[in-house]
Amino acid sequence: PFVIVCNHQASLDLMGMVEVIPERCVPIAKRELLYLGTVGLACWLSGIIFIDRHRRDAAIGVISRTASTMRLENVR
Numbered sequence: 001p002f003v004i005v006c007n008h009q010a011s012l013d014l015m016g017m018v019e020v021i022p023e024r025c026v027p028i029a030k031r032e033l034l035y036l037g038t039v040g041l042a043c044w045l046s047g048i049i050f051i052d053r054h055r056r057d058a059a060i061g062v063i064s065r066t067a068s069t070m071r072l073e074n075v076r
Contacts, residue, residue, distance in 0.1 A: 024075045026066060 004025075006017050021027065031050040034040040043050075049066055051059040 026070055026075055028063070028066065 004021060006013070027046070027048045029043060029048045029050055031052045033043055033048075034050050049062060051062050053059060
């Protein structure tokens with residue numbers, strides 16, 4: 001298992017990240033991206049898991065549930 005951190009600077013960087021992220025990867029993004037129009041819609045449709053960075057307990061809960069599911073389904 002490994003973690004890839006992408007600190008993109010523009011919306012177009014998402015297209016480049018799609019090419020380097022391996023298959024069966026579980027993407028997690030900040031919830032604010034959900035409200036970026038077509039970018040947010042594309043993220044939601046692609047199955048990105050959103051975390052609310054302003055609600056620490058909720059974010060930890062989402063990450064914990066995601067980690068458990070990843071272990072069960074043997075994904076990165």
